[in-house]
Amino acid sequence: MTRSLIKGSGKYAAAVRAKRAGLLEISGLAAYDEHGHEVFPGDLMDQTRYVLTELMQPILEEAGGGLDTVCRLSVFTTNIRQWPTVWAEVQPIIGTPPAVTVVEIPSLVGKIAMVELEITASTNGNRSERQEVRAVTQGAVPVVRKSIAGRDWDLHAAAFQLGEGDLIFLSGLGPTDGDGNTVGVGDPGAQTRQIISSMSAILREAGGSLDDVVRVRVFATDMKNRAAINAERMKAFKEPRAVSTFVQVSGLEEPDWLVAIEATAFIPKLDH
Incomplete structure (x- = not known):
């Protein structure tokens, strides 16, 4: 068990307890394809689903986790009124709801982006395809799956997995x-x-x-x-x-x- 939920009365977890070793921090990501083009204009639902399943999930799997290991989900959206409907559709993809923060902001990077998601997850540290032999216990290790490694990660890493x-x-x-x-x-x-x-x-x-x-x-x-x-x-x-x-x-x-x-x-x- 890499995380334990402290349930609240609402639709999200009130809090999540997680071990530090194996903690995974993923960059805030919006719906861009492998060529750097924004996708799904005007569709908050599809943008959210794309970020979760096409960007976040591969990173989580590379770190030995999955969407069910997410401890905290931060949502930055330009249309907060649509979020309850979107959450009802995407929550089954994640499973048991983690701790969630949803904030409406006036603008995101790009011209048509309606949502940017940021995740902290608690993984077991068993990375699947990485060739490096450096152990997670030795520090903070950058994580990116081969399937999305060709994207532009110059400004920031896709994710870091933490050790002791x-x-x-x-x-x-x-x-x-x-x-x-x-x-x-x-x-x-x-x-x-x-x-x-x-x-x-x-x-x-x-x-x-x-x-x-x-x-x-x-x-x-x-x-x-x-x-x-x-x-x-x-x-x-x-x-x-x-x-x-x-x-x-x-x-x-x-x-x-x-x-x-x-x-x-x-x-x-x-x-x-």
């Missing part, structure tokens, strides 16, 4: 200096650099570095700034880069913030 070590959860960071003043007003690239600099300092204090980051969530006030934000991420983070979700929000903590970034790092426990 410490998880470091960073608050959502804004572009502020040590005195709390906003840095780079009007410049999304400069703001991103400041956030990453703050993130690096926090991780050094925790005994880690940017290389230990396994998940980021980027909250931007305008998708037009995505290129500038991602350019700074590409410079700062080495491959394989952390799994990632990028969403547009209607506002951030301070009115002159263009971006905020939340991160999770994994510092492995190494045998000496």
